[in-house]
Amino acid sequence: MVAKILMEEKELVKSWKEVAKQITVDYPSLSNLAIVGIRCRGDILAERLVKEIKKISGFAVPLGFLDINLYRDDFTSIGPEPLVRETKIDFDITGKNVILVDDVLFTGRTIRAALDALIDFGRPASIRLAVLIDRDGRELPIQPDYSVKKMAVGSGEIVEVKLKELDGKEGIMIVKSR
Amino acid sequence: MNWKRKDLLGIEELTTDEIIHILDASVSFKEILKRPIKKVPTLRGKTIVNFFFEPSTRTRISFELAEKRLSADTVNFSTNGSSVQKNETLLDTALNIEAMKIDAAVVRHSGAGIPHMLAKRLSVPVINAGDGAHEHPTQALLDMFTIREKKGTIKNLKVAIVGDVRFSRVARSDIWGLTKMGAEVYVVAPPTFIPPYLENMPTATAMAGKNIKISNSLDNVIKEVDVIMALRIQTERHQPSPRRRQSGSDASETRLRQAGEGSFFPSAREYRQFFGITMDRLKKAKKDIIVMHPGPINRGVEMDPEVADSKYSVILEQVTNGVAVRMAVLYILLGGKK
Secondary structure, eight states, X not given: OEEEEEXXXXXXXXXXXXXXHHHHHHOSSOTTEEEEEETTTXXXXXXXXXXXXXXXXXXXXXXXXXXXXXXXXXXXXXSSOOOOOOOBOOSOOTTOEEEEXXXXXXXXXXXXXXXXXXXXXXXXXXXXXXXXXXXSOOOSSOOOSEEEEEEOOOTTEEEEEEOHHHHSSOEEEXXXXX | OOOOXXXXXXXXXXXXXXXXXXXXXXXXXXXHHTSSSOOOSTTTTOEEEEXXXXXXXXXXXXXXXXXXXXXXXXXXXXXXXXXXXXXXXXXXXXXXXXXXXXXXXXXXXXXXTHHHHHHHHOSSOEEEEEETTTBOHHHHHHHHHHHHHHHSOOTTOEEEEEXXXXXXXXXXXXXXXXXXXXXXXXXXXXXXXXXXXXXHSOTXXXXXXXXXXXXXXXXXXXXXXXXXXXXXOOHHHHSOOHHHHHHOOOHHHHHHHHTOTTTTOOOHHHHHHHHOBOHHHHTTSOXXXXXXXXXXXXXXXXXXXXXXXXXXXXXXXXXXXXXHHHHHHHHHHHSSOO
16 A cells, blocks of 8 residues: 655665764764654664764763653544553653654644653753654644654655564655555 | 453453453553652543442552542542441442542442442443452452562462462452463462362363362472462451351351351461461572562561561562552553543
């Protein structure tokens, strides 16, 4: 049911590395930086950022994972309860510049939930948002600070991201929603 | 997995997959308990009523904390000062409270089957928080969660349940759960505390019966087991209530009752001598044995204080895990579209 391939593995990997590079430019000191990925693809992308930043600067940025299912606003209307994965932020985020990472920014509701969840862990100095795809269809006033591609997609279409670590293959495609 | 049950009434009716589903979800909720803000907005706007018709400290507070940490609103009901004292029936009381538009009911009662009766009549989920000597499903779930966390798995473990098994709803729920999860359960008790149902546990439910061993000697068993779970002596259930006396159909039970009070349990000192978990006994056990107790402990009877406070004891971790497991149960029963 793949309608269109948007990005192949090579380009995805390369452009995501550029995001890492841009972060090192924007935060030259890195010492106050933390990266938090939203399950379950943002966590993989966050991990890649941390690895790449380490390669560029030699500095290991603290990495955390966030599951936002308990913070959803559509909790009672999404069918059977989703599996809650473990949230793991084992450093203090208070005073840190946090980069929140997800695969696709669509309605903005996931990010809204993630912001609520994150703030329950402390009071970060700032939170910025990094995503692979910034697509249309926003329902909340939320915009990314870093994105690989900004695009408009038909209303009946979904942007699907596949990552090797989770899906065994890699790429971004547009599929028709059911 | 797609959860279908409205209620959580017992472990007996749960499938192994359902048990695993709850245990897996509990891991995530335990993480919430370690956060600086131990609260998530998941059940905001839901109202849960805790019906406790029997005294309880741990379970009642554990449920209430689980509810509050999921942002549900809670109401606690107890018999004192309620219309139960004005001769209203239990069912009428429950139906009236349900008519005030609640979202779930947690029920503890000294009568076996009361939560089941309410579950049939109420449209909201009912959670059994202990019914008589029948079941205490969330306790068994937290016990299994604790064992799995400590030992990595439950399958093929040898677990001794020691003490007043006959009147213990915890033991019954644990026996169902542990055998379903593939553990071997040693029921260790004086003959008076061995419940008649053990021999009758339906062999049709393959695991049960097959993986249950009965012993009257703790000293014989202690060397073999990975987990030892002591039970509180349920003295409040030893004296036959007028209701129980009427319904006492079981021949051996009637015989025991005729022998009078005390026939279940000679003396605390004698009990400790043969069935107490003592440091001396633990010396004979596996080095990595864990010691559990559902509480409240009678120190010096079923367990010596040195054992309860030793490195073998996971009793307080059981209590912590209880909140996580109850959060998971509430999340699963109240969340999502049914």
